[in-house]
Amino acid sequence: xxxxxxxxxxxxxxxxxxxxxxxxxxxRSTGPVIGRFLTGLRSxxxxxxxxxxxxxxxxxxxxxxxxxxxxxxxxxDWVEVGPAGTVTSWTWVDEPRGDHPLDRPFAWALIRPxxxxxxxxxxxxxxxxxxxxxxxxxxATWRAERxxxxxxxAAFAPGEGPxxxxxxxxxxxxxxxxxxxxxxxxxxRLRGGTVWNHFxxxxxxxxxxxxxxxxxxxxxxxxxxxxxxxxxxxxxWVDLPDTGVLTTFAVNNVPAAGAPEVPFISGYVxxxxxxxxxxxxxxxxxxxxxxxxxxxxxxxxxEAERTRSVKNLKWFxxxxxxxxxxxxxxxxx
Amino acid sequence: MRDVAVVGFAQSEHSxxxxxxxxxxxVMPVVNEVLETTGLKRSEIGFTCSGSNDYLVxxxxxxxxxxDTIGAWPPIAESHVEQDAAWALYEAWVRxxxxxxxxxxVYGFGKGTVGDHVGISxxxxxxxxxxxxxxxxxxxxxxxARALKDAGFxxxxxxxxxxxxxxxxxxxxxxxxxxxxxxxxxxxxxGIDHRIEPHSVGxxxxxxSDSARQAAERAGVGSGSGAVDFAELHTRFDHEEVLLRRExxxxxxxxxxxxxxxxxxxxxxxxxxIRIGEAAAxxxxxxxGRTVAHATAGPCLQHNLVCVLDxxxxx
Numbered sequence: 001x002x003x004x005x006x007x008x009x010x011x012x013x014x015x016x017x018x019x020x021x022x023x024x025x026x027x028r029s030t031g032p033v034i035g036r037f038l039t040g041l042r043s044x045x046x047x048x049x050x051x052x053x054x055x056x057x058x059x060x061x062x063x064x065x066x067x068x069x070x071x072x073x074x075x076x077d078w079v080e081v082g083p084a085g086t087v088t089s090w091t092w093v094d095e096p097r098g099d100h101p102l103d104r105p106f107a108w109a110l111i112r113p114x115x116x117x118x119x120x121x122x123x124x125x126x127x128x129x130x131x132x133x134x135x136x137x138x139x140a141t142w143r144a145e146r147x148x149x150x151x152x153x154a155a156f157a158p159g160e161g162p163x164x165x166x167x168x169x170x171x172x173x174x175x176x177x178x179x180x181x182x183x184x185x186x187x188x189r190l191r192g193g194t195v196w197n198h199f200x201x202x203x204x205x206x207x208x209x210x211x212x213x214x215x216x217x218x219x220x221x222x223x224x225x226x227x228x229x230x231x232x233x234x235x236x237w238v239d240l241p242d243t244g245v246l247t248t249f250a251v252n253n254v255p256a257a258g259a260p261e262v263p264f265i266s267g268y269v270x271x272x273x274x275x276x277x278x279x280x281x282x283x284x285x286x287x288x289x290x291x292x293x294x295x296x297x298x299x300x301x302x303e304a305e306r307t308r309s310v311k312n313l314k315w316f317x318x319x320x321x322x323x324x325x326x327x328x329x330x331x332x333x
Numbered sequence: 334m335r336d337v338a339v340v341g342f343a344q345s346e347h348s349x350x351x352x353x354x355x356x357x358x359x360v361m362p363v364v365n366e367v368l369e370t371t372g373l374k375r376s377e378i379g380f381t382c383s384g385s386n387d388y389l390v391x392x393x394x395x396x397x398x399x400x401d402t403i404g405a406w407p408p409i410a411e412s413h414v415e416q417d418a419a420w421a422l423y424e425a426w427v428r429x430x431x432x433x434x435x436x437x438x439v440y441g442f443g444k445g446t447v448g449d450h451v452g453i454s455x456x457x458x459x460x461x462x463x464x465x466x467x468x469x470x471x472x473x474x475x476x477x478a479r480a481l482k483d484a485g486f487x488x489x490x491x492x493x494x495x496x497x498x499x500x501x502x503x504x505x506x507x508x509x510x511x512x513x514x515x516x517x518x519x520x521x522x523x524g525i526d527h528r529i530e531p532h533s534v535g536x537x538x539x540x541x542s543d544s545a546r547q548a549a550e551r552a553g554v555g556s557g558s559g560a561v562d563f564a565e566l567h568t569r570f571d572h573e574e575v576l577l578r579r580e581x582x583x584x585x586x587x588x589x590x591x592x593x594x595x596x597x598x599x600x601x602x603x604x605x606x607i608r609i610g611e612a613a614a615x616x617x618x619x620x621x622g623r624t625v626a627h628a629t630a631g632p633c634l635q636h637n638l639v640c641v642l643d644x645x646x647x648x
Contacts, residue, residue, distance in 0.1 A: 059461075059533065108468055152466055185450075188390065197353070
């Protein structure tokens, strides 16, 4: 899992809101079978795919779940089903989420469209739980704007129909659906515990804090609760100077959230007295002049502007001291 | 097949609110405890395998941070499954069958208290037909509960989710003589199997679980010498016990989830491994001769693992 964008802000109860999101959503190719089904939905039609033993699967799959036979290669393997069908199971939702298909109480239901042998998961807009029953008849209602998504079906409504499909402007010119994007956004409420709180307290006053392993004596920064070499608690606190040596770096030509304008330099700095290099930004120096072994010092935001955040440490800049020979830090590269 | 036993099990004191625990905070105590109870050193572990899920805390590669607790330097033989650690245990069991190592450490951890479970579980569903609708795990369970109710089972058709939980668990597996050396009464794995069904819940008969039945048959639940005294089932929803009892062939005499089960604590990604640990602990302490553990993954019991544990080895 990778985060394209993530933001954090303090909430009133000391927990931090952490948002994990891909603003545009994951982009996925559909392949021929799923693409054909979604293209059908865009036209306001529900298609199932026929298996060699004559079953009609909805939603269609690329392979028969029983025999693993490839499905959907021939036109005659595709069967229009529905638009009415039968509820085979359901469950009620009193409080819809913002990302649910309906903004009022509804039922999730498994709906077997007429002519199909399996059921589609979708929503039934029945108005009340009392109106729901296994075996009830429902029909698809369609969105006016359809894009080739399972959400092109707005909902299923009780009864046989009519199944009116709003005309989609310019449909004749549209290419078959071959790609879908799924928005991706999750929220977390995190509490900084254990070593993190003490580290961030240091950051608030411009002090970098590490932890030392009692067994092997190694100093880790940012601090960690366990020594990765021994697997034992590393809980002794060490105040580290904000000077060190650049052990390696990269020149970045792609903009990144939180980084200065491109090109910017990210690098590993081994702080004096630490046993692990810390990933930081390097700035206040032309990128052509950055070199491995360069002595650097932290640049902090002015005291008056400091918050309880790692953002207090803006970046590292050359300290002007002579370079450090490679042999002195090769163990840490 | 080599005789392999669960020789150690530890689980955290699970929390139902976020205490700010990091991956290392969750995992280290149980790893240290399980090593201590077996007397094995970190350097004596032949293989390490873990189970976790990055979406639970929204941290990419969160399992890497947990490696701090196992002493991964100098380099060790290690693997990870992005699912419940019961499947990490299965991988470790297979790894020991290769014959060149005798021990494996398995752990799983989950921080369930900080995230949005409906959103997280939905992102685990297929991205074309299910995830865009954001049904979530509770609604999926509701569809199965309703199907069982309609089929005449005495179940609540409106299931509730177990409490969000932070926690971890660790197990040590050992083969043959090593197992006998480190544990007076090893819990021998006499059968282990897992089977999976189509992801689409509308393509399945939700009143049955063919995968659970097949896994149970192949693991030998019904073919052993003695009765099953205790079963630990990965039942996050009450109605699942009714279904699993039938598919696993457990009768009324088998005590299910004496530990309290996932309904009491559900540290996702460790919950299934804990079932194996609890079932083994009943053999370790002499209160059972033969037990069964079950783990599940996917919507409506899609993927099921069954493990049979016995106080007597096969040799």
